[in-house]
Amino acid sequence: MDKTVFYMKRAIELAENARGKCSPNPYVGAVIVKDGVIIGEGFTQAYGSDHAEVQAVKNCKTVCAGAEMYVTLEPCAHYGKTPPCAKAIIESGISKVFYGISDPNLLVAGKGQQMLEAAGIEVEHGFCFDEISKQLEYYLTYITKKRPFVILKTAVSMDGRIAAQDGTSRWISCETSRQKTHELRQEADAVITGIGTVLKDNPLLNVRLENPYKQPVRVVLDSRLSIPLIAQIVGTAHAHPTIVFCNAKKSNLRKEKALAELGIEIIKIESPPAFLRLETVLDELYKRKISVVMVEAGSGVNTSFLKAGLVDKLYMFIAPKLLGGEHTAWQNIGIDTIDKALDLQDVKLTQIDTDILITAYPKSL
DSSP states (O other): OOOOHHHHHOOOOOGGGGTEEEEETTOOOEEEEEETTEEEEEEEOSSSOOOOHHHHHOOSSSSOOOOOOEEEOOOOSSSSSOOHHHHHHHHHHHHHHHHOOOOTTTTTTTTTHHHHHHOOEEEOOOHHHHHHHHHHHHHHHHTTTTTTTEEEEEEETTSSSSOOOTTOOOOSSSSHHHHHHHHHHHSSSEEEEEEEHHHHHHHOSSOOOOOSSOOOEEEEEEETTTOOSHHHHHHHHTSSEEEEEEETTTHHHHHHOOOOOOOOTEEEEEEEEEEEHHHHHHHHHHHHHOOOOEOOHHHHHHHHHTTTTTOEEEEEEEEEEOOSSSSSSOOOOOOOOOGGOOOOOEEEEETTTTTEEEEEEEOOO
């Protein structure tokens, strides 16, 4: 294996330590090598703290002068919550930088490389492009599309049902799959559900793992602001940040006040009477620096996201059960003939105890 690829793959491994912990910053890994020996490693810390490059320099076992750095993403060149990483690299005495992919953020976008080269540092880039792009898919979508990356998670029986005919759905998936769901929630910045799911299942939608490192913001789509004050998601809002989106024309000032006193943030948006415009919902979340959301909802919300072309990645847990009936994962998504079926790509199947987890990326309708 080429030495550059070898060290870049190590940087990719390091970046995984920051997954879900530094949003909206990208999780990046950095390795510093001198005379063929790794002398420093780092990964992105919590938002507002050190980036990977700075951590790697701080963790060096010896002076960095004359060393090489391998980093998954182009070093930043602007002042944000922290000073530019390119500046820290220059001051460290590192003589050459290899980075995996360019940063599309217009505050960076080649400026990091220019700053390094202006200081006499040799720079090469374009390594492990596919692997790093997949690893940074949340960040790249957040930056280029100016909205959160949307994961849609659902659990179904083998015949595609999300509930039995009487509406009961606990539990379709096995305990191990439910554990995986909590891990995915922890990785997300927000979890989105619909009022139908709140009324039917009364979920908490929090992370119930031992010592979770993060709780996502809980988001309820509730056009008519009909969420009960006694719902679990309302009763725990002081402990877990919760947003309820409603239609500006359908809201109720008395209900708004009662919910606000219980810790709920109400966001009123202009939408058609029957539903909430999802693009506006995501735009409001984007403004709050939420870079990745997971949709855990019923067939109506699932279908709306899919038809709007707003699903970036699917997680579908399939349990070895047959339920029959009418409670399918999707409603009519506008496909009338088989030749117009929505294709999925980069499909991956994973055995999780008795269940099968399918991850895939839908093509646009």
